[in-house]
Amino acid sequence: xxxxxxxxxxxxxxxxRTHLVLGIIGFVMVFPFIWQLVISLSTNDxxxxxxxxxxxGDLQWGNFVDVFTKLPxxxxxxxxxxxxxIRVIGQVVLCSMAGYAFARMRFRGRGVFLAVILSILMxxxxxxxxxxxxxxxxxxxxxxxxxxxxxxxxxxxxxxxxRQIFLGLPLELEEAAxxxxxxxxxxxxKIMLPLATPGISALVIITTLWSWNDxxxxxVVTTYAEKMPVSAGLATLAGSxxxxxxxxxxxxxxxxxxxxxxxxxxxxxxxxxxxxxGSK
Amino acid sequence: MTLRTGxxxxxxxxxxxxxxxxxxxxKKQKNFDGYWPWLFVLPTLLGVLGFYIWPIIQTGYLSFTExxxxxxxxxxxxxxxxxxxxxxxxxQALINTLVYTVIVLAGIxxxxxxxxxxxxxxxxxxxxxxxxxxxxxxxxxxAVALVWRMIYNGDFGILNWLLSLVGIDxxxxxxxxxxAIVSVGIVGMWASLGFxxxxxxxxxxxxxxxxxxxxxxxxxxxxxxxxxxTVPLVTPSLFFVTIISVINGFxxxxxxxxxxxxxxxxxVQSQSLVYIFYNQAFIQNDKGYAAAIGxxxxxxxxxxxxxxxxxxxxxxxxx
Numbered sequence: 001x002x003x004x005x006x007x008x009x010x011x012x013x014x015x016x017r018t019h020l021v022l023g024i025i026g027f028v029m030v031f032p033f034i035w036q037l038v039i040s041l042s043t044n045d046x047x048x049x050x051x052x053x054x055x056x057g058d059l060q061w062g063n064f065v066d067v068f069t070k071l072p073x074x075x076x077x078x079x080x081x082x083x084x085x086i087r088v089i090g091q092v093v094l095c096s097m098a099g100y101a102f103a104r105m106r107f108r109g110r111g112v113f114l115a116v117i118l119s120i121l122m123x124x125x126x127x128x129x130x131x132x133x134x135x136x137x138x139x140x141x142x143x144x145x146x147x148x149x150x151x152x153x154x155x156x157x158x159x160x161x162x163r164q165i166f167l168g169l170p171l172e173l174e175e176a177a178x179x180x181x182x183x184x185x186x187x188x189x190k191i192m193l194p195l196a197t198p199g200i201s202a203l204v205i206i207t208t209l210w211s212w213n214d215x216x217x218x219x220v221v222t223t224y225a226e227k228m229p230v231s232a233g234l235a236t237l238a239g240s241x242x243x244x245x246x247x248x249x250x251x252x253x254x255x256x257x258x259x260x261x262x263x264x265x266x267x268x269x270x271x272x273x274x275x276x277x278g279s280k
Numbered sequence: 281m282t283l284r285t286g287x288x289x290x291x292x293x294x295x296x297x298x299x300x301x302x303x304x305x306x307k308k309q310k311n312f313d314g315y316w317p318w319l320f321v322l323p324t325l326l327g328v329l330g331f332y333i334w335p336i337i338q339t340g341y342l343s344f345t346e347x348x349x350x351x352x353x354x355x356x357x358x359x360x361x362x363x364x365x366x367x368x369x370x371x372q373a374l375i376n377t378l379v380y381t382v383i384v385l386a387g388i389x390x391x392x393x394x395x396x397x398x399x400x401x402x403x404x405x406x407x408x409x410x411x412x413x414x415x416x417x418x419x420x421x422x423a424v425a426l427v428w429r430m431i432y433n434g435d436f437g438i439l440n441w442l443l444s445l446v447g448i449d450x451x452x453x454x455x456x457x458x459x460a461i462v463s464v465g466i467v468g469m470w471a472s473l474g475f476x477x478x479x480x481x482x483x484x485x486x487x488x489x490x491x492x493x494x495x496x497x498x499x500x501x502x503x504x505x506x507x508x509x510t511v512p513l514v515t516p517s518l519f520f521v522t523i524i525s526v527i528n529g530f531x532x533x534x535x536x537x538x539x540x541x542x543x544x545x546x547x548v549q550s551q552s553l554v555y556i557f558y559n560q561a562f563i564q565n566d567k568g569y570a571a572a573i574g575x576x577x578x579x580x581x582x583x584x585x586x587x588x589x590x591x592x593x594x595x596x597x598x599x
Binding site: 018019021025026029036047052094098102110120122131183184230248252268271274275 | 316318320321330334336397403413414420424430436438475479481482531533541557562570574577582
């Protein structure tokens with residue numbers, strides 16, 4: 001996008017009309033978030049007023065304090081962070097190793113094992129959810145964050161993604177290292193892994209998003225509110241009859257904030273990562 | 281998704297014919313890479329076998345059983361499947377899931393238009409607009425659902441207030457059968473636009489600007505350029521987005537669960553397949569029946585995806 005040579009079409013791109021259209025669409029897309037913030041800073045009476053209160057005037061920051069004092073939000077937030085960290089680290093380590101082996105190593109049964117792993121990509125989660133629950137139950141891991149995190153540290157998608165990355169890297173580097181007497185782990189760790197950074201960052205982004213937002217599985221393996229991640233905690237709160245809407249909105253703001261802030265900071269990377277995984 | 285194993289082995293065996301560069305390559309092939317590959321693959325392989333493959337087989341078995349009152353399974357043959365086929369709620373859930381999926385699919389053309397708008401060369405503030413467009417896709421569905429509940433609220437929701445300005449008396453969106461699934465569908469569409477914009481945006485960037493320059497010389501309007509150049513050239517990505525949207529559409533759970541809540545009077549008429557599955561498996565504790573519903577979801581997604589691939593030839597252009 002060199003600014004010196006703007007063709008007529010490119011100048012047309014910045015017409016008032018284009019920006020007006022984009023602005024309106026953008027506003028529609030983010031309106032629910034704005035509305036969420038407005039409600040989270042209102043009183044319950046204002047929320048239930050007709051016509052709606054567009055600006056609460058006296059901002060009720062206390063609602064955000066209530067999230068921590070009236071709800072087990074602090075514990076839930078910790079669970080969300082915990083399971084996400086475990087899953088991200090687990091997937092990066094396991095998927096990059098398996099992906100590398102499937103891309104570059106020779107061993108008996110390679111094709112079959114890869115096909116077995118990838119076959120689960122075709123299967124909707126409902127087909128393995130019940131026995132997964134029973135396994136976690138038998139291991140005594142219900143209501144623990146290891147139990148919530150566990151099946152999700154293995155990922156067929158991650159293996160596939162990392163394998164594609166390693167297949168795309170040049171062979172020469174490995175050959176050279178092998179001649180220098182490096183063992184396969186050293187070649188993988190010191191030479192190939194650093195080159196796979198774009199794939200790893202895509203995997204980190206996708207796993208973080210999925211793990212943070214996931215609802216069904218945590219809902220299944222947790223029963224105590226303080227053992228749930230934020231997603232399940234919020235869903236349970238929504239199901240209950242409580243009508244303290246502003247506190248509920250404040251909780252939902254806090255629940256989505258970490259991921260949204262990360263996204264806004266790392267916007268280009270996130271978009272590239274998601275597009276990248278989609279093109280594979 | 282081709283498994284390149286075959287070709288790689290052939291390539292690596294080929295040097296045997298030419299003067300050997302490394303000593304005895306053939307023997308080395310037989311030894312493969314020793315135990316190293318197992319070190320790399322085994323953790324994932326065991327995890328996948330234990331936490332996925334075995335459970336898949338187990339679910340297949342469970343679907344032919346009934347969970348006894350004190351746990352334990354009793355083999356009952358095809359009973360669960362017979363019950364399921366006669367179960368009006370399952371039929372309704374299938375219809376609801378399809379309605380939801382169709383609404384989400386209707387968002388794809390909108391996503392393409394939005395991607396086209398925001399990817400115009402030289403557009404200022406493009407990354408700002410992108411943040412606005414992607415936020416619904418990144419945000420936690422459960423949290424987003426709670427806001428939409430407020431917007432849809434029949435008594436004091438802002439949507440009904442807006443409608444009242446033009447003289448329409450809005451319904452109780454999320455607790456009226458029929459309206460409820462459509463309301464959830466609209467949120468689903470809004471939330472998944474970002475995915476389409478990302479994938480289609482990447483495809484748009486790959487279109488050579490020369491096509492547009494040539495079209496411009498021929499006097500083609502913007503709209504003509506969009507329909508005659510852009511759309512045909514992004515059909516492979518449109519196909520991909522369609523496939524993924526259908527698969528995700530069939531997974532409808534989070535939004536429905538959080539928008540409607542568990543005590544909603546319209547819930548029975550508005551359930552999705554995954555919701556029924558969850559309810560049977562973990563609330564009613566009828567694991568056998570739930571397993572059968574799980575198998576139904578597998579089969580339906582399989583059939584729909586199969587037909588999408590069959591119809592692909594009719595509209596997807598691979599250059």
